Each structure stands twice: as structure tokens, then as C-alpha cells.
Amino acid sequence: MIDKAEHLEKNQIVNGGSFYTPARFVEVAAQWLKEERFDSSYTVADTSCGYGAFFRLRSHFPKNRYVGNDVDPVAARVARKNYPFAEIFNKSALSGIGRAMFRLGTEKLCVVGNPPYNDVTSQIGRPIKTARHKTDEAVRSRDLGISFLKSYAALAADLVLILHPLSYLIKKANFTSAKRFFDRYALRRSLVFSSHEFADTSRSGEFPIVMALYAASPGGGLTYEEVRNHPFRTLEGESFRLADFDYVADHIRKYPCRARYTPEILFYTLRDVNALRRCHTFITERCAGAVDVDPAKLAYYCYIDLFKEYARAPYWMGNFDVPFRRKSFSRYAADITALSKSRHPEVFGAQPPIPPETERRVIAYIRSVLKRPKEKNARPCHGVRSISAPTSPPKKNPST
Numbered sequence: 001m002i003d004k005a006e007h008l009e010k011n012q013i014v015n016g017g018s019f020y021t022p023a024r025f026v027e028v029a030a031q032w033l034k035e036e037r038f039d040s041s042y043t044v045a046d047t048s049c050g051y052g053a054f055f056r057l058r059s060h061f062p063k064n065r066y067v068g069n070d071v072d073p074v075a076a077r078v079a080r081k082n083y084p085f086a087e088i089f090n091k092s093a094l095s096g097i098g099r100a101m102f103r104l105g106t107e108k109l110c111v112v113g114n115p116p117y118n119d120v121t122s123q124i125g126r127p128i129k130t131a132r133h134k135t136d137e138a139v140r141s142r143d144l145g146i147s148f149l150k151s152y153a154a155l156a157a158d159l160v161l162i163l164h165p166l167s168y169l170i171k172k173a174n175f176t177s178a179k180r181f182f183d184r185y186a187l188r189r190s191l192v193f194s195s196h197e198f199a200d201t202s203r204s205g206e207f208p209i210v211m212a213l214y215a216a217s218p219g220g221g222l223t224y225e226e227v228r229n230h231p232f233r234t235l236e237g238e239s240f241r242l243a244d245f246d247y248v249a250d251h252i253r254k255y256p257c258r259a260r261y262t263p264e265i266l267f268y269t270l271r272d273v274n275a276l277r278r279c280h281t282f283i284t285e286r287c288a289g290a291v292d293v294d295p296a297k298l299a300y301y302c303y304i305d306l307f308k309e310y311a312r313a314p315y316w317m318g319n320f321d322v323p324f325r326r327k328s329f330s331r332y333a334a335d336i337t338a339l340s341k342s343r344h345p346e347v348f349g350a351q352p353p354i355p356p357e358t359e360r361r362v363i364a365y366i367r368s369v370l371k372r373p374k375e376k377n378a379r380p381c382h383g384v385r386s387i388s389a390p391t392s393p394p395k396k397n398p399s400t
């Protein structure tokens with residue numbers, strides 16, 4: 001079976017969000033469902049099924065009913081051919097939402113899949129224009145994937161086992177925008193991996209994706225505080241919690257505002273670690289994205305400038321705010337400011353030379369931020385080893 005939308009041109013794949021799920025993730029999904037006491041009373045539905053990758057679940061669960069749908073008629077046709085046991089529809093999953101649209105009754109429903117997404121926070125600057133189809137008012141969102149999350153709640157799914165950008169969980173604005181979903185579902189399992197696991201994704205646009213199992217939770221769903229404390233595991237066997245880090249953004253302004261200071265120092269808008277990789281830090285010309293630096297907080301901005309230069313942040317940190325160590329920061333602030341200023345004579349004028357040991361000290365501080373406390377008994381998620389051993393060499397991306 002094919003994991004790539006072969007009938008589409010590259011720009012159509014991007015526009016339609018048609019990155020199909022590799023089989024190895026479906027195997028992990030099967031393991032998770034087995035551990036959830038999943039049984040044949042569930043109907044399994046993928047409302048944006050592409051070629052039907054998730055219907056491979058049938059080899060583990062042969063007695064369930066399988067329902068699929070895709071707005072792309074060719075994809076729906078291929079899915080029908082690949083998986084004749086599944087009932088495949090060809091319509092927008094976001095219009096006229098209700099169980100009747102897929103001939104579903106009151107049975108238990110497990111939604112699976114990998115909905116299309118156009119995560120503007122992860123892909124800023126890329127010429128992405130996701131195809132829009134008729135969408136019910138109740139599920140409208142800036143991001144197509146978030147509309148899909150809301151549609152699963154509208155279908156009253158009992159289990160939701162999907163792949164989506166990690167930013168939906170960890171970026172407060174996204175989390176709030178998907179409240180209609182997260183208010184009703186608890187997060188049972190998660191596995192974080194790079195967007196490079198999909199065929200033909202661009203090297204520069206790498207961002208973290210999470211495969212997550214959610215279960216309906218009538219007593220109340222997921223809170224942002226729970227997300228902050230959730231122990232995320234990665235495909236490579238690493239683990240992290242948002243709450244393990246301090247964030248510079250909690251101490252400065254990230255976005256432009258009316259405040260003006262003397263001297264005028266400008267910094268480019270700070271979205272997240274991925275945006276920092278692509279954008280300037282200190283800038284000389286005022287522009288729409290210019291943030292006025294409060295001189296009393298200059299050291300924090302200098303830290304961000306040096307984090308961009310020296311930190312080797314892992315892909316899963318791509319949608320984080322810039323992390324730092326709050327407690328020890330004041331001990332390094334003067335060196336950080338001096339080093340960053342010396343790198344920007346166009347902003348700060350000529351600066352005295354920086355001794356190499358100062359630079360080494362600052363680099364050691366920045367890199368120490370990325371070290372996380374070791375978890376007791378930490379081990380990879382179930383099924384991870386069968387996908388990729390932590391020692392495996394990085395995959396070559398055919399598109400780069």
C-alpha cells in the first residue's frame with residue numbers, strides 16, 4: 001500500500017494537507033487500542049481517510065465496522081479499492097456534521113486518522129493555502145485541523161486516535177481555540193515525532209506532531225495545566241514536560257505594542273523556537289513586526305539572540321517559547337548582554353572584544369537549559385522501538 005498521495009502534485013498535497021500516515025504509526029495505534037480494552041462494538045471512522053492508511057487496523061480488529069470519507073474523490077476511490085470492507089464517503093467532513101452523514105447510529109465510535117492541518121504558527125512564511133470547503137459555523141477555525149477536532153466532538157466520538165501538530169496542545173491560543181474538543185476529552189496517550197516522518201515534507205519546515213489518544217470524559221476534559229505537566233514522549237525515546245522549563249517570554253513583550261523607549265532598540269516579533277530559527281532578532285528598521293525593547297530588560301532579548309545562535313534545540317521544542325534558567329540567569333546577564341551586543345554593531349555600535357572564556361561560559365549556560373531532569377524509570381512508549389531505535393541514523397529527506 002502507498003503512503004503518498006500519488007495522484008497529486010506537490011503543491012496540491014500541501015494545499016489539501018494530503019500527507020498520508022506511514023503504516024508504522026498505524027501499528028502503534030493498534031497497540032494502544034489493544035491496551036484500552038477496545039472491542040468489536042466500536043465503529044472505526046476516519047473522516048479524512050486519504051488512501052485509507054488507518055484501515056490497516058482491520059488486521060488487528062477484524063470484527064469492527066469501518067467507515068471512511070475524503071473530500072478528494074480520487075483518494076476516496078483509491079481507499080475504496082484498497083479496503084473494500086470499508087464504507088467510503090466522498091464529502092466535506094466539516095459540513096452538515098452529525099452521525100447521520102456517515103450513516104452512523106448510536107454505537108460506540110472511535111475516530112482515527114490524520115486530519116489535514118495548516119498550522120500557521122508552525123509554517124509561518126511558507127506559501128501555504130489550504131483548500132477550504134463548506135464548513136459549519138460551529139467548527140469554524142483559522143486552522144483546518146482544529147475544525148476537525150471540533151467535528152469529532154460534534155460526532156460524539158468515544159475515542160479519538162489521531163495525529164495533529166503538537167502546537168494544538170502546547171500553544172495556549174490554539175488550545176483555547178480547540179476548547180470545544182479539549183473540554184470533552186482526556187489525553188490518554190501521546191507520542192511526539194517530527195513532521196519529517198511523512199513522505200516529501202520540506203527540511204526547513206520541520207515541526208513536531210503528536211499522535212494522541214483521547215477518550216471522552218463527561219466529567220471534564222483536558223486543562224492547559226494538565227498539558228503543561230503531561231510527560232510527553234518522543235519517537236526517539238526522549239521525554240519532556242512543558243512545566244520543566246522557564247520561559248523568557250514570561251518576562252518580556254513578544255509582540256509589538258505602543259510603548260517607546262530611549263534609546264530605541266528594536267527586536268523582531270518572537271513567536272516560538274521555530275520562528276526564531278527563521279527570523280531576525282535585533283533589527284535596525286521599524287517594521288510591522290518590530291517590538292520596542294525595554295532597556296531594563298535588554299539582557300532577556302540578548303539571551304534570545306544568543307539562543308538562536310548557540311542552542312541546538314531539538315525538533316520537539318519547535319513550538320515552545322524560548323526556554324531559559326530563571327534562577328541562575330542574573331549571574332550570566334552581564335556576559336550575555338556584552339556578547340550579544342558585540343554581535344550587533346549595526347544596533348549597538350562597536351563593542352570591546354569578548355574574552356573566549358566569557359563566550360564559553362554563556363554557551364554552557366544556554367546549552368544547560370536544554371538538559372532536562374532525568375525521569376525515574378523513563379522508557380520509550382510502547383511500540384516506539386518497533387518504529388525506530390533511538391540509535392538509528394537521521395532519515396534522508398527526499399525533498400531536500
Ligand SMILES: C[S@@+](CC[C@H](N)C(=O)[O-])C[C@H]1O[C@@H](n2cnc3c(N)ncnc32)[C@H](O)[C@@H]1O
Pocket residue numbers: 016017018019020021046047048049050051052053054069070071072075091092093094113114115116117133
Ligand atoms: C493528512 S491527509 C490524511 C489521510 C489519512 N487520514 C491518513 O492518515 O493517511 C488529510 C486528508 O484530508 C482530506 N481533506 C481535506 N479537507 C477535507 C474535508 N473538508 N473533508 C474531508 N476530507 C478532507 C484530504 O483530501 C486528505 O486526503
